[in-house]
Amino acid sequence: MSISIALACERYDRTEALRDGRVTPAGVDLTYLPQQVEETFFRMARFREFDAAEMSLSSYVVGLTRDAPFIALPVFPSRMFRHSGIYVSTASGIGEPIALAGRRVGVAEYQLTANVWIRGLLADEYAVPVESVTYVTGGLHAPGRTEKVHLDLPPDVRVEPLGPGRTLAGALATGEIDALYSPRTPGCFARGDRGVRRLFEPARPVEEDYYRRTGIFPIMHVVVLRRDVYERDRWLARSLYDAFEQARTLCVEGIEETAAARYMLPWLHEEVARTRALLGDDYWPYGLEPNRHVLRTFLDYAYAQGLAARRLEPEELFAPETLESPIV
Known part of the structure; x- marks a missing residue:
């Protein structure tokens, strides 16, 4: 029997396989609600409308040191130099x-x-x-x-x-x-x-x-579960994390395709090569360890700027189930 989960998230190439059903989280009947980020952030932060949602990293950190209404997965749908x-x-x-x-x-x-x-x-x-x-x-x-x-x-x-x-x-x-x-x-x-x-x-x-x-490629957004949803079925965190990772892998495979242009960028292959030359082959990683330095820098900034009530460690951001090695 699957659990129904509503996920509010922008449409991204790295999440498209979740939206179109090519990837399905184990034990989850997922409804993907594609929305602009401003709407998702407001409705989730103010009203906690969704079971899971894309969320501003900053808004999440502010809440985590106060009433902690959400728990995050180490999934980063948006990154951007600023x-x-x-x-x-x-x-x-x-x-x-x-x-x-x-x-x-x-x-x-x-x-x-x-x-x-x-x-x-x-x-x-x-x-x-x-x-x-x-x-x-x-x-x-x-x-x-x-x-x-x-x-x-x-x-x-x-x-x-x-x-x-x-x-x-x-x-x-x-x-x-x-x-x-x-x-x-x-x-x-x-x-x-x-x-x-x-x-x-x-x-x-x-x-x-x-x-x-x-070595910083700034993280903008994370994916969060409402804490009551997580506490009721903690295995959901790992199931969703693994599904996001599968969708990201499919995206990487698609962006490398040269037989037919999937994206409206005529020199995409050159841009990918240029990006990898600077950022490395896995330039958009999920998970804690490859992002530890970026997250620690952000958490230092959030505390210094008065947004976090205390200085957090990167491990404190994420559901423990998502930090364990998968069973193979």
């Missing part, structure tokens, strides 16, 4: 990272995972302390966005809301804010507004150099 997510108003005169100190910087939410990474790398690499910036929160393209989880921030971290009816993209374009940290590209930049530019342009050489020096 130097390219720093935008500046040309009117601000910001030409180098150190000039961000003392400025007003827009963030959709202080606790967004991308923003944790950006603040951390700016502090580590460019001597821009987290507390040196005033963070202005609000919606990127629609007004009124607020933090989806409650935060207890240190008194030296200044966070204030954007004015009513305003958007961060609009405020950046007019110079009302000096800069923006954003995982999603602001419309003003996408339209070619000359009053907005990326701080690091081109960003790829900077991000590649960052990886060479640090």
Whole structure:
């Protein structure tokens, strides 16, 4: 008899085999609910609507040191270098990272995972302390966005809301804010507004150099189980983890196919080779051990930035069943 599980997750090439049924978790009747990440994160964090869901790593860590409503699997559906997510108003005169100190910087939410990474790398690499910036929160393209989880921030971290009816993209374009940290590209930049530019342009050489020096390919999202679902049937954690791993393996096999182009990228094979030359053959690993350094760095940032109530160890993030070697 199978257990019915509803999983809310964006559509990714590495999870497509779970969505279309080519991979089925053992003992699970899985319903894959493809949704944009913002909707999934809000509904899971605020209302705990789903049995399992993709979740912001930051939101998960914030909750884990407080009421711990979820338990994670070491599955990372989204990873992204974030130097390219720093935008500046040309009117601000910001030409180098150190000039961000003392400025007003827009963030959709202080606790967004991308923003944790950006603040951390700016502090580590460019001597821009987290507390040196005033963070202005609000919606990127629609007004009124607020933090989806409650935060207890240190008194030296200044966070204030954007004015009513305003958007961060609009405020950046007019110079009302000096800069923006954003995982999603602001419309003003996408339209070619000359009053907005990326701080690091081109960003790829900077991000590649960052990886060479640090070994960090930032993790953005994890997959979580609602804790009551996990406690009722703890074997679910391992079953789902193994299924995600199988789906990832199928994706890797597909991306290597050259007989027919599965993806609309004519030089995909060259891009894969370039990526592997820098990041290694298994450049998007699941599991704890190959990601320990990345996770530890993030957890240090989350604690230093006032998001985690204590400094966590990477092992504390995941269901113990997912850290055991499989029985063969």
